[in-house]
Amino acid sequence: MRGSIAIVKKEVRTYFASPVAYVVLGVFLFLMGVIFAKFVALYQQYNMAQQFGQAQGITLDKLATYLYQNMAFILCFVTPFLTMRLFSEEKRQNTLELLLTAPLRESELVIGKFLSALTLMLIMLIVSFIYVLFMVLWGNPELKIIGSTYLGLALASACYVSLGALISAMTSSQAIAAIWTFIALLFLWLLQTLGNGISASLGPIQWGPTLVYISPLGHFNSFTEGLIHVKDIVYFVSFTLFTLFLTHRVVESNRWR
Amino acid sequence: MIEVKDLTKNYGDRLAVDNISFCVKRGEILGFLGQNGAGKSTTMKILTCFMPATSGTASVAGFDVFENPYEVKKRIGYLPENPPIYLELLVSEYLDFVANLRKIPSSNKKKKINAVIERCQLGDVRNRLIGNLSKGYRQRVGLAQALIHDPEVLILDEPTVGLDPKQVSEARGLIKSLRSERTVIYSTHILSEVAATCDRIIVIDRGKIVAQEAINSLGAAGATTKTELIVQRSAESVAQSLRSLQGVKSVHYQANGKERIVVETEPREEIMAEIAKVVVNNNAGLIQMSPVQLALEDYYLNLISGKRGVSI
Secondary structure, eight states, rough: OOOHHHHHHHHHHHHHHSSHHHHHHHHHHHHHHHHHHHHHHHHHHHHHHTTTTOOOOOOHHHHHHHHHHHHHHHHHHHHHHTTTTTHHHHHTTTTTHHHHHHOOOOOHHHHHHHHHHHHHHHHHHTTHHHHHHHHHHSSOOOOOHHHHHHHHHHHHHHHHHHHHHHHHHHSSSHHHHHHHHHHHHHHHHHHHHHHOOOOOOOOOEEEHHHHHHHHHHHHHHHHHTTTOOOHHHHHHHHHHHHHHHHHHHHHHTTOOO | EEEEEEEEEETTEEEEEEEEEEEEEETTTTEOOTTTTTTTTHHHHHOOOOOOEEEEEEEEEETTTTTOOOHHHHHHHESSSSOOOOOTHHHHHHHHHHHHHOOOOHHHHHHHHHHHHHHHHHHTTTSSSSGOOOHHHHHHHHHHHHHTTTSSSEEEEEETTTOOOHHHHHHHHHHHHBBBBEEEEEESSHHHHHOOOOOOEEEEEETTEEEEEGGGGGHHTTSEEEEEESSSOHHHHHHHHHSSSSTEEEEEEEEESSSSEEEOOOOOOOOOHHHHHHHHHHTOEEEEEEEOOOOOOOOHHHHHHHHHHHOO
């Protein structure tokens, strides 16, 4: 465990020593800012409509759901930039040799790397509390729903980061790691749409619902509606653990190849 | 301290290390000599548990590198060919990170870091970014990394490559100062370096050990002695007569201007007397007669060329 803590300390230091953390945070906040501006405009429209007695079933909570679904999607864009260097840079700089010849278990290494990227993701989530603050100051949102949404965001972040770590462990090029991580996350995201498009069942398996289940989107959406289902938590946790297990295997295999 | 037995490593079809065996005693400095690509780094990577061998065994301080890598790693300090440094960290941050990796208790950490900074003369740069340091300093940071936990065994892969002459001699001094407290394996392809620092050398060529010698017995190991003669005149006729002597292996001479003859003989003292007699009989006017120390360089090239059947 001490090894993992050492890795986390070093990684977080490295994120902030290079422009990576600032650029990622900046891009994230910019995109969220654009979406939040749209969100505020919609909310004003809704308020005006209400004044004229023609409110159309749109509420602040409904709008907050859109906001956070967009945020989960933006995190997809941001994750590759945080995870791309985790292992690939160590390989390129020959520092993997240092890590693998130190009395450090591979599991400590993988957990440390995972936690350090997750820390950055959580920092972003914390920064995004500013939108909650605005909602509370000028509206009356359901805070319990927002709480469950943030739980969903944290779980989704863990699942994104684990996938990014796995892909980073498979290459020594940051750019390749970033591109593949992005493609993989986008693909997982789109499985939902794909699955919904398949209505016929081919053979014994109902492909449509299966694909929808594999995609993180549906699992995340129930959190934004204030529903904390055990199956969704199980999905995210098992996805993360399985991917970290694969990462561990890949890191271990570096020395055999 | 270190025992390697029948170690073999294949990279796909290519045989990198071919059935080598050797051992290193506690407190010994072993020079690992060979051309680039001879298998030095591969052997070191196996000893540090970075990669497994295809077959054979290796143990460090009694722990097998395959069965008990964790114990082995704890006892080894390793400086790879390219120092494993993070360019975006400060020297002090980097050493702190390595100390944590090495699981040095935090009560002791500061002391160890300061000690290693002093030992590797990094005091001036401890608060500078490693990325801004010169090659020599980076190498020293790498060395500090290998020494920080006071390992029993140090494995250094070409530690002086890229250093300027002053730094090279400092690095050698540092390595020598470790003698007797630590066991050191030290690889290089520079011969004067092993002569200056090591107790014993292993010459490795294309994955095989071609020689294992204590450093001071190297001269004799060549099995021939060279003698240089400088005469006033008639080097040619002297050379002719020398060729007919028993025990003389080869004679080279240079007649124009400076008359110089190099005689290669069996390493027997009587032959010297014979040679002197020939020179005097020819009335060549002997100016100088001196033994040529068989240089490490020659010895090394002989070994490798003998093996390959190519004259260099």
